[in-house]
Amino acid sequence: MSHVRALTRGDRRRNERLTRLRSIVRREFAVVAVDLALAKQAAVVADHDSRVLGRRMFSGDAWVIDDILDWAGPVAAKAGFAGVVLGCEPTGHRWKPLLDRARARGVELVCVNPMLVHRGREEEDFTRDRSDFKDATIIAKRVAELRCYVPYVLEGHWCRLRHLGARRADQLVAAGSARQRLRDLLECAWPAVLSTASKPLDTLTWRVAMAVSTDPARIMAMGFDAFAAAVRDELPRWGGSRRNLRILRAIFDAARTPGGVATEQAAACERAAYALDDWHHALGQLADVEARMIEVLDTLELSTLVTTITGLSVVGAAAILAETGDPARFDCARTWVKHAGLCPRANESGNFHGITTVSRRGRPGLRTAAWRAIWGALTHNPVYTARYTHLTTRETNPLRPGQARTALAAALLRQLFVVVTRRVAWDPAVAAGTTKEVAPQAA
Structure with a gap:
């Protein structure tokens, strides 16, 4: 039949x-x-x-x-x-x-x-x-055979946003590489200095102190008062205004017994200073390009709209939009998610049902931008937090944390598509699925 x-x-x-x-x-x-x-x-x-x-x-x-x-x-x-x-x-x-x-x-x-x-x-x-x-x-x-596609032509502000997004991606790689290189060198040459703060590379006072000198012998020769004064003078160049004297005292004490590989200490500490300069330069370039991306979104009159999605920053939205240009060129939000490679990939035939995963086909940069954005949104968006809790704790087929974040990243793309293409603000009631359609009454 x-x-x-x-x-x-x-x-x-x-x-x-x-x-x-x-x-x-x-x-x-x-x-x-x-x-x-x-x-x-x-x-x-x-x-x-x-x-x-x-x-x-x-x-x-x-x-x-x-x-x-x-x-x-x-x-x-x-x-x-x-x-x-x-x-x-x-x-x-x-x-x-x-x-x-x-x-x-x-x-x-x-x-x-x-x-x-x-x-x-x-x-x-x-x-x-x-x-x-x-x-x-x-x-x-x-x-x-028609197994081809018509290329998308970037124009105007969308073209500029695309190139700024590529520049931002380059600077993120450069900043991450320099940061890791700094940590690796200090672990070899001066491991004690990495224990002077709970998160040293995220602490402004620690980074400014390393900008004064990454050589423990030079810091000891300066004396604590001169070292603290040099950090105070260097602080404005890094955008800071106050020193943490407890961290400075811990760094000075660590300079007395630096530990590490003695034969490479001087050379590795010198190279660590170069890594810190590279990191600082990349962060400055990153801040500049992100300001330009925000300027483009302001010109497109999208900055206010995209930030109605609680937890999504202007830079996060700009990074997503920079990967594909105007999302209106896609048929629907599902097509945009498919372009990111976040759509489910079925694995079934007849009575066989395998494990469903995401396709991972499409634009990996768009997938990465959505993945990064959802981490911030999960912390501040109660709708996404509730959805994440439901996906990971439901009785039938609970998802692992990474799977739940992937599902939420796809949801973020779908909702951002509607916000940008229809020029409407994000509605938490619609996103949570709590609205009820009222059927029209018969005449």
Whole structure:
């Protein structure tokens, strides 16, 4: 006995996506596929059965796309095609010159996921051999099969926010690396100084004292009064105003018996000073870029809206939005969550039901930004706290703490999507699911 089922939401959206792609990759257009490289570009003209109509290697960077299109047009016309559509892998930033010049000439560009090209090498000739023309042929085949996508073009303030977000990510890595390097060096050369405060690297007085000197011998030679005065003079440069004399006395006492590896102490302490300078510089750059990101959100009139989500900072929201640009380009909030790789991945067939995990496919930077944001929101948002408690303590299928935070990160993205796209404030009653819809009365 069969059961007729209507099309699901996924079916309809898939059909809409394929319709949009077919309006670009038209059957009367040949496919021009380019395998991008630094100094040479392999171009292939193919029909929709992936039969190669022409191939040519072009010397130069990606800006030779004009020469490629000048060559591909007559080849496609000779085979009876009315025009061409361009396809490539999104290699670094090299695809952007192709998009810029192609649209200036009225030619559409689509991109193919590199994973599909990698998997297509073996199905092409049963080998994993790779070459420029082979990759270009596979790209053309994927475009003809509509296994491609239209690249998103960043413009205006969203473009600036994207680049500022990339800069912030770089500075976070630099700051974290310098901080860990400082700890590693002091553990080797002067371990006693790391016991002078409960969290020394998070204590401003301790960091300023290390900025005065990371050499215990020099601190002892200065004497405590001169050392404390030097810390007082250095404090404003780090944004502080008051010293903790108890910590300073503990550092001075630790300088008497520094411990550590004696043969490397002088050199390692000198390098620790460089690590501290790198850390301080990265923190300054981080504060500057975060201020610029807040400025962009102010221009977009989003700062007040995103902070209606209790526990979400402006910087946290800006970091999320910087990963994808305007979320309105996505069909719905679920699509945005799927783009982050936070959607559930089913593992079932027939009567078999495996363990459900998140897909982890999509944009890892967006997933990381949402994960970081939910940690702060959990502390200050009673709705998220109650949801976290429910997920981890329910009788049926309780989640582990990491799983619950992942589920809440996906919920945060869905709610932020509504706040940004609809320009409405976050409603804790709606987020908690305590509102009741009132059915309209019959006339």
